Amino acid sequence: MAAEKRSKGGSGNLPRAVVLVSGGLDSATVLAIAKADNFDCYALSFDYGQRHRAELVAAKNITQAQTVSQHHIMSLDLTWMGGSALTDNAIPVPAHTQADTAQIPITYVPARNTIFLSVALGWAEVLGANRIYLGVNAVDYSGYPDCRPEFLSQFQATASLGTRAGVEGQQIQILAPLITLSKKEIIIRGLSMGVDYSLTLSCYDPDAQGRACGRCDSCGLRRQGFEQAGEDDPTQYQV
């Protein structure tokens, strides 16, 4: 992939898409898919007070490596709200427990995907983009309610009613191309498109050097994914 960044303002006559890029393995793959779908990509990341701030560095590296027309990192502090191990220092990040989809884990950030999709929706309207891509998947979703397909369909219906684009008959589509894929399948798909996973960070609790803990749910799923795909995991783990 070309390393240079396209000038702000878009690339020619391609249709535009907003792509949510968290810095993780999934969203790096989704960005590659959006580009393969021939969209002019506008990447959006959130500085929401997450403990693992190294993921914003990863997001920056991913969008630079893959070339996007613009990458905006929006400040959107959710720490004041509390309620999640990912934003509240009083709640410890649990060790890997094997994702139990019957329980919503403490790493769930209340309404996070609803909030992030809403901002993406506003930007898509301003840009005249007709797609929003995001990297959620229902197989490895660890019980997060806002990663389910039925949530995304409902959000799209809300988006149609709540925006100028929707009222004027232009649908903004919410695309989650990984929704039914396992981590193994995501990795195989990404590697086939040349995604550099050494740039991505999945860990909920990395150290100051940005190395993954190797113990949290997210590290567990990532490790297993590379193993099952029969591919080398380029991640730097602490353990």
Add this chain to the structure above:
Amino acid sequence: MAAEKRSKGGSGNLPRAVVLVSGGLDSATVLAIAKADNFDCYALSFDYGQRHRAELVAAKNITQAQTVSQHHIMSLDLTWMGGSALTDNAIPVPAHTQADTAQIPITYVPARNTIFLSVALGWAEVLGANRIYLGVNAVDYSGYPDCRPEFLSQFQATASLGTRAGVEGQQIQILAPLITLSKKEIIIRGLSMGVDYSLTLSCYDPDAQGRACGRCDSCGLRRQGFEQAGEDDPTQYQV
């Protein structure tokens, strides 16, 4: 109404509600309704880069006068996105044009209510609140797509699917008690509950002293509302 502020952390055993308070006439009325409905109120305002920042001062004054358990003003900069006269200095605020509901006005901020409701939803989850009150109305909504009842119903369906509360069977209700009221009716209702409208600001383009312009759509609707209600308008207008 009592002037003292309740201690952070809620008031006894009352059920909790999150109330969106913009600083305008409508949301001041809605807060009074939520309190009359016997809810322990948590007020939420947004510093989204609006030109008329005097409205945040108004929001603070309203929540102090009416007593809430907590008032959070969240920084949520939407100016980078552009696309609205309310957040983009390159787009002038138009003079009053008599609300034309067939056209979406340039003061519409893309996906604003979707974004604000999403944050309210996250906070409601953390608080265990089962209601979100907001002051939109469909009569005077000036063509904003995200002020329509069908949008709010859809958002509630999305909220049920995207949150822990929804998954666990506890519905968070979205209430817009002004949705079918005219400005005249809102004012009459608010005055009957003792709302002090001198604390509120409706103008899209106030001056440095916080005085309303008297020319924008919002000033036009407010003035007309007080006239039709046969009540004195306590607003300080420039013209």
